[in-house]
Amino acid sequence: MAQVHEHAPAAFTDKAIPGTEKEAVDAAAPHNHDVTVIMGRTLPFPVYTVVFGILAAITIVEVIISELPEGTIGNILLIVLSLIKAVLVVAFYMHLREESPLYTAILVVPVVLVVIATLFLTSVPLGNY
Amino acid sequence: MTVKPSLNSGTPAGGQSLSIIWIVAAALGIIFGGLLIGTLSPSLFPEQASLEAEQVDGLFQFMLVIGGAIFLLVIGVLVFSMVRFRARINDRSDGIPLHGNSTLELIWTLVPAVIVLVVTIYSYQVWISIRTVQPINHDVQAIGARYAWTFNYDITPETLPAGITIDQITEEPIRVALNSESGLDFNSGQLHTWAGEQVEMSMRPEDVNHAFWIPAMRIKQDLLVGRTTSITFTPTDPGTYRIVCAELCGSGHGNMAGTIGYDGELQGAWLVVHPDEETYLREFYEPQVMSVLFPPPDPALRGRATLASAKYPCATCHILDDLGWAGAIGPNLNNVGNNAARRASGTPAEVYLETSIRHPGDYLVPGYGNLMPQFNDETSEPNYMPEEDLTNIIAYLLTQKQ
């Protein structure tokens, strides 16, 4: 949400057009629905409950995979599944889906940074040179 | 400094006098002078005594010229602006309302980019060249311990001095060791090699990280706990060159380098480059090998040889004239033969010395802290000192009386 002003922005500003308080409240409105429309069908739960269902299902799948014999495919699958879980929580529960893209940047930049850093650390050989 | 008081320099919005310009210009002049002297001074670097040194120096010189030019440019524009665009007294007008110039900005983005590209490529070439390891080289091991360097040379049946055969070795254990896989070796506090041959040295630290540096060779590599690292260089000129520890390793970090004694003899870690392999063998390698193969019968002499070989880092901290030690951290050992008997009443000198080496904290000479490392008789522990060495060293130390 951009900042709030009673005045129209001057001509030379390049900021987003500020919203008003009224709009801010309206923006929260989508949360108030107790039904979720998914692929054309209407479910009688809030979207949060639907997401919870998916999360629970994925977790069960994960546990099952981990009990199967170890393998690269399994591991990749686990990583992908947990990424999906993380993204679901962040997008729906933390409302990143509907917030300003700036917040997404605030989250993605450090994640990229630490992934690179960790990959680098793993590439430092323990052996002699 | 001449600031004319009449100008009322306290005036916030007032203009400025010429005199301040002169002050600043003079300051800059001095700085220029300093820079010029620095740049022109022939001894920017220590002597150039390895193949690596020639290349690194060339690269540095190249960067110095470029860097110097950039510096002169910046300073030139700066000084010119200061003189040309200074505000005159009582001039309250502003400069021209100029906000930028895309062409100029593009130029001063691209030109530095090209410069750093060139510098990077040149650096990369030098890097590749100094990293090349020759198939044949002189192979040594180095150990860095707080606060001394030890260099370890292998003795194999093939490298015995001319005229010596294995059968001539009288002592059974030495003969067996020489033929075994682990082989025989000896230590020296100095690194010996000869000109024109590449040295490849693997290094490991005893306790904390150190860094092996020979300024005259322009090479440096850290010793990392838990790893063995290696370094290569090719000395070109015979001579002696200081070895320096370049990674903070504790209180004696500064002492972990080659020093010169009062009468000019070399102490601590030095690189000795002999003119050729023959001289190296004759003057350094073979005498050492002989004293290992045919150790003196007297334990005191053996002890002296052990200590002189810098197998243990005692020289850094102790003074002992007989061996030319000049360390200032631990107690003076010149009269240790007498002192050891007196220090702890009821304790025989041998026991006192043994305790002082195995458990240095048990007896402390008044005025000295508990700084000495503990030398253990377990190979698994740091600072391993075999029982045999200990006995010999004690025998030797007991002869040191004044």
Added chain:
Amino acid sequence: MATISRPMPGAIPAPKRLRISDYLRWSVDHKVIGVQYMALAFFGFIVGGALAMMIRWELLTPALDVMPDGQAYNQLFTMHGSIMIFVWIIPMFAGFGNYLVPLMLGAKDMAFPWLNAFAFWLLPPAVLLMLLGYFAGQSEAGWTSYPPLSTLYSMDGQTLWALSLHLAGISSILGAINFIVTIKNMRPEGMGYFQMPLFVWAILATSIIIVLATPFLAGALTLLILDRVAGTAFFDPSRGGDVLVWQNVFWFYSHPAVYIMVLPGFGILSEVLSVHARKPIFGYRAIALSSMAIALLGFTVWAHHMFTSLTPALRIPFMITSMIIAVPTGIKIFSWLGTLWGGKIHFRASMLFALGFLSMFVIGGITGVMLASVPVDIHLHDTYFVVSHFHFVLYGGSVFAIYAGLYHWWPKITGRMLDERLGRLHFVLTYLGFFFTFFPQHLVGMQGMPRRVSVYAPEFQGWNTVISLAAFVLGISTFVLLYAMAQSLIAGKRAGANPWRALTLEWATTSPPPPSNFVGDPIPYKDPYGYGTESAFRYLEEVDRRFGIGEPSEGKINTPAPAPAAGD
């Protein structure tokens, strides 16, 4: 012509000055907090400087003669480095940021005043912890604190040191979050990101680095503390750890940290140069965006501190990235030169320090590029050449910038002018003392003198004597500043609202500003660097008329300046 939004009965009087005791209390006013930061930082500078004097005293001669042993010397430079970085430079810039950012944005305070105060009050305990280490056996592993020296071989002061840095780190993260939110949300109407003063840009870039980099230090310190007190072995190879992990994670933080230590300085420079050269800043967008570029690139170069310890194959990429950093930094330097060109340069003390920065930082930057070249760094790593490099960028850069900022904003903060003559004396002494302290260090370093040694080879004695003597001059020069500040507080001339006739918003209020900074909602002048235009001239006249001018009123002030030829 000018329309005035409220009836103008004359100059608005400046509020009463606060007492010293007001600064010792919890306060949520960003101006008080800013001054608290600066005062604490200055204390750190004195302590760190005194330690530096002891270092130089010890190094007058090749032998160990002042300190009882090498360990005591190691403690000296460890404390010197840590205090200078974590108690002087970083808090000082935080102080400038705190004081100026809300003012420049025309805001009444930071976004989170309470958090702001809290962040500050984390610092005094941090300083205390660091100093307390003195009694527990000081830290002695250098400010870089490489294990295993810092874990298995150091005394308890090392733990206190790590705790202290932890606190300082949390403090600066909280501060940085506050800055970012303030800058994002509290700009006045009519000020987009590209109408912000460049100092605000610099603080924004710095804060982004702090938020992303400082937690690396927090993580590394946590592991270090665990290793020291809980018996873990993250950094002990004999029990499955790895010493290089510390080096990597530490420099993940500490290279970005060097830009934390210089970007606000760049920001100060942009302000000072433009105001005192009476000319718009040259290439505003390039300067603003190059800060961001430096912030970003700064995260990719860390291992250039490890050219002698990292696997050889991994060294080259870091050489490339380190070299690239020269480009955005160069853009700034050249843009500043462009700003001077064609200006009307007034050589006030703050301008002198800014020009001093320009000349000296370039040297430090160029030696940085030399060090970035792997083959050269292999020779020069951990020598006095490096010491020289970082004092050129840290003293010739950050400290000169701080001085420039101090002379520039002192009138705003205190309402009093600093004596220009003392300022010039201070500059000349500092400039010369600085140059002759740190320039010869290049030479001894190249010749083979390692850093962090209390004893050195006798052939370096000559230069070291020069260095030490110059360092004493440098130390004494600080007293000139202290004297000038005291004199100004006691008997300084009143400054008026806008002694330098600057266009940024902090000058469009009284000096010092009232508790809520502005009366009403200020409107920023459309271009913070729009000097040389007629409308800017009128705006400045308006500010003078509204808030009054400083002492002495010598008539000059009111003489109409020749209206600039170019309109806007």
Added chain:
Amino acid sequence: MTDTTLDHAHDDSHGHGSIAQQADNWKTAFWLYLASEVVIFSVLIAMFVLYRLEFPARIKEVHEAAGVLLVAINTFLLLTSSWAMVMGLHQMRKGDRAGLIRWFSIMCALGALFVGLQYVEYQTLANEGITLYSDSFGMRFYAPTAFHGFHVIVGVLWGLLVINHARKGGYSAERTIGIEVFGLYWHFVDVVWIVLFTVIYLI
């Protein structure tokens, strides 16, 4: 208005006033805080990853010894509490304060249970001889999980504070920022656990 106008005619501050403005301040600040948390956690997790790549056999050993059941339950607890949290927010947005308190009580209870079960797990591992300083696995396992556990504890306490505030009549359908910020924290802790669960226990 021309260039030389110094301020607006009326006294009106910007920045502090409105609810929406404050909400945005808090959210931005909190996302930034989470950004730095990401980095701290990842340093600790990286220590584990390094070990995982170097000694896969040892990890397998520990997995076999510990079993996945307990942590799977724990994961469910945390997921459910995340859901409870967001449902509480949902209720409050509809103006149902009692609903908020109800859901949040569930959330806190689940969080507390999580901590309890983690303690049980630590005990089990300690019985296997794996402690913080027993071997190089221990430290790399305990550091991130304990740091996360600490965050859960803080979260539960914070949740209780929110409940308390709601009891006293705090929050309204429009003014939920306090809950939202806490929600960001709690879900973040959940996300971290999702990562930890995969990296440490599953792979």
